[in-house]
Amino acid sequence: MVRLASPTEERNPRTTDVDLLPTADVVRLITEEDAVVADAVRAQRGHIAQAVDLAVEALRSGGRVHYVGSGTSGRLGVLDAVELLPTYGVGEEWFVAHLAGGVGAMMLAVEGAEDDVALGRADVDAVGPRDVVVGLAASGRTPYVRGALDVARERGARTVLVSANPDAPLAAGVDVAILVDTGPEVVTGSTRMKAATAQKLVLNTFSTATMIRLGKTYSNLMIDVRPTNQKLRARIVRMLVQATGLGSAECEDVLRAAGGEVHVALVMLLAGVEADAARESLAGDGVAGVRGALARLGALPAR
CATH class of the missing domain: 1.10.8.1080 (Helicase, Ruva Protein; domain 3)
Structure with a gap:
């Protein structure tokens, strides 16, 4: 197997003939690959708990939690943030989601947004020292997320990275790195699959545990x-x-x-x-x- 920048970009040896299989076997392979995700997330539970404690401390002191990401990762951040308002009655300012390309990128990809470091910096311009910034990047190297994390560190905010790359470059310098090793995707590079499922599980656990700790x-x-x-x-x-x-x-x-x-x-x-x-x-x-x-x-x- 050729070793690439991230395991999510490598070819999965179990699925090289997936296009030749009958429907039932395609579904079987996908679900078998999905089954590894929960264990991979479970292996990161200590780091998730550390991130929860940072969020609880921030929210108790009047700070905020910022989700920052592009593409599927960013959309998952939006999904988690908007669900907390009706579910736990929190203010809109508690969890703020920043998606590369803005609201329009929820439905249609904005070309080049994820590669824009300056955009990542600008989108979190309101971050303060009591906040927590959670970078969401399957590859662990997204420039937009890097820009946001850089600003967070400059402002004295705490930083978290959620990635499917155990060697994520963006992990350097963050307070907590949640690196879920989900391995190669069924369809090479399609990180909307296992990598995204892992991010959703991490966010579910992170935000729910935070709400529980805050008496919600x-x-x-x-x-x-x-x-x-x-x-x-x-x-x-x-x-x-x-x-x-x-x-x-x-x-x-x-x-x-x-x-x-x-x-x-x-x-x-x-x-x-x-x-x-x-x-x-x-x-x-x-x-x-x-x-x-x-x-x-x-x-x-x-x-």
């Missing part, structure tokens, strides 16, 4: 969901029932009294207090979440 869940329930549609409204009531063991009618009544704020309603139900007392207890420590509020009210020991 109670047990394994989402307690800051924004009830933007009927499905989510039903889910909220169901979560309150699951968390309290009370009936849905009572949970709906208390949710209304809480002004639709799920975490406030949960504290009201579990501690038997009115909305104002619940809000005051939650405000006592904005990052401790419901458990901290309940402990202050003497309703539950902090854990």
Whole structure:
């Protein structure tokens, strides 16, 4: 096998005859290759945890998390960032996604954007010393991402790289390098496949663990969901029932009294207090979440 700049660009010896195979065997090969991704991500769990701790520290201090990438990598950053708003009720400023070529590049490739170091620098011009910048680059060498990481270091921000190249050049100088070795793709160089799947798994783990550490869940329930549609409204009531063991009618009544704020309603139900007392207890420590509020009210020991 010819050794190239990144394993993602090498030919996969298991799939050299893929174009000669019947459909069932093509699908089998693809799914067998996909099966290695989870283990490759699991091998990086220590580094993912380090990145989570950086993000938690940044968000607690009023900083932000920036995702920076081009092509599929950048689109995955956008996807993760926009999902956090309705799922965990975070402000739009908490997670900011920067895609080479801008919003238009979500649907149509912008030629040359990923090779533009100056564009990467310009797109993160607002980065400050309390922020974390997460570079997303399957190859680990994207110039646009390099520009952004350079600015982050200059501003004193913390830096993370997520790549499918174990020898990623951009790993040099970052605070945390999450290098998921997914190997050659089924179709040579098609990093929208295993490399992208790995990035999605890393981002899922990174952002979800960050939200959990910031008190955005109670047990394994989402307690800051924004009830933007009927499905989510039903889910909220169901979560309150699951968390309290009370009936849905009572949970709906208390949710209304809480002004639709799920975490406030949960504290009201579990501690038997009115909305104002619940809000005051939650405000006592904005990052401790419901458990901290309940402990202050003497309703539950902090854990």
